[in-house]
Amino acid sequence: MITVLFAALPDRWAEYEEPLRRALDDTGLAYDLVTEAAPETVDYIVYAPNSKVQDFRPYTKAKAVLNLWAGVENVVKNDTLTVPLARMVDEEGLTQGMVEWVTGHVLRHHLGMDAHIVNPDHDWVPKAAPLAFDRPVTILGLGVLGAACGQMLARLGFPVTGWSRSEKRIDGIRCLHGDDGLAEALTGAQILVLLLPNTPATESVVNADRLALLAPGAAIINPGRGPLIDDDALLAALDSGQIGHATLDVFRVEPLPQDHPFWAHPNVTVTPHIASETRPDSASRVVAENIRRGEANEPFVHLVDRAAGY
Template identity: 60%
Template structure:
């Protein structure tokens, strides 16, 4: 039987994914047609981006899974009509892109590359082993980035909502654990999902727990930071600098203070882009798993929201 795979991901996406996704499906030995429109009851799988016009999943009574092209699922997981299993995107290329972004900006702050010398007065940075990089969020991306920095010799600590054990990384959870990680983080990286429990986790109170002069890197979710509190902490010198890739409103409005603050680096949500070839392989492999009676990889917990 030929499977019907509906690509519902918004304008322009079909053109990008048509050839690589067809090739990936064929490589899995599946007989499937990739479409952008079909009677709902005939659809076996939906390849999805939350920016899609498709918001009502009720008619798709025979759909076996919804496979997201995005790593973040906060814009879909709360959809009451979505009763089908949902898988988030965990793409090796996306992970590698995030690792390179985080390591690059950590090293920029660690080596003070934003402050070129103005005189022949040597200022030698500490070695990585004497600099603590803290992580909020130890999921797939957080673990990969933390491991890469640990391999470079940094003192790495991390906080997650659920307890974790990672070799060479001081792992914490709970309110006391959050304070412990913040208190020792010279550079803090936030890679948390967007949930009610993580909204504004960096606020006036928690920012004050960081060492004075700490740096922040946020390629996770814009809602993790209280914008006004961060700007105040920057102006007061509590936070020395921030690199921000994600924002509550995107594109970031032209009049937003982040654009003009001398100690803020804005990047336009580029830290972890999904690559069509590798993402197509992930999607096709998950379809093949379901067809073989195996569980989905990276299935989203509706209770946890990620």
């Protein structure tokens, strides 16, 4: 009998209990799924970084911590966590949700839909948008989410350039990497999508110098992490017209403070961290598969590289 501790906020337990039990039942393992347990009896921790579990040292029997979030920046630096840490990679739910959100907002900016949705002066300007192949899109971050979004946009006809810290090869995407590659990826892009993790190396990666590389009037879409953007630099670029619009789903402080300039700026769209989320049914299957692997002495999947921070 293995003990699986669900360590997240209480309202998440109501959403996850039944899906997790179904997924664990399918593994054929004998298990006890609990929200409270003596730490020394716990084999696996199904974890959200905002849970009350912050000191992992008492969990002397634990074989792995299985994160429910795609982001691990709030746990990866925890020195008390020494067992394997897996991040949530849920292609069925989390990835699909991100692909839909990013595609929708890229098309919104590409087609200029805002001018027709909100048109109080009843302006009649019969000018169609260019076709997708004339609208270069750059995606910073070519992990599971960035690759999936890029490939969907490429299938729609957009010329997609992707950038990552290390070299990648992804069908349909021009892949660049390294410092020189970053400047090349940004230069002339008309739509920029940010899907990098939040690490010291990506802090304010979108700064004044890099905003200046984009095509004049470019749109920025950030469903990745708030600290990727230098807020002051973005506001200045919006005011100058270098950036035509920013659609932001993530912020340095959340909820976004009511007095933050993003709320009032006419060329900023604020969405409340809804680009995608972990879906209990599909995420539970990901968690259960890692537990099955642990009990079968097979390698865990989606392990976090502690040095890289993701």
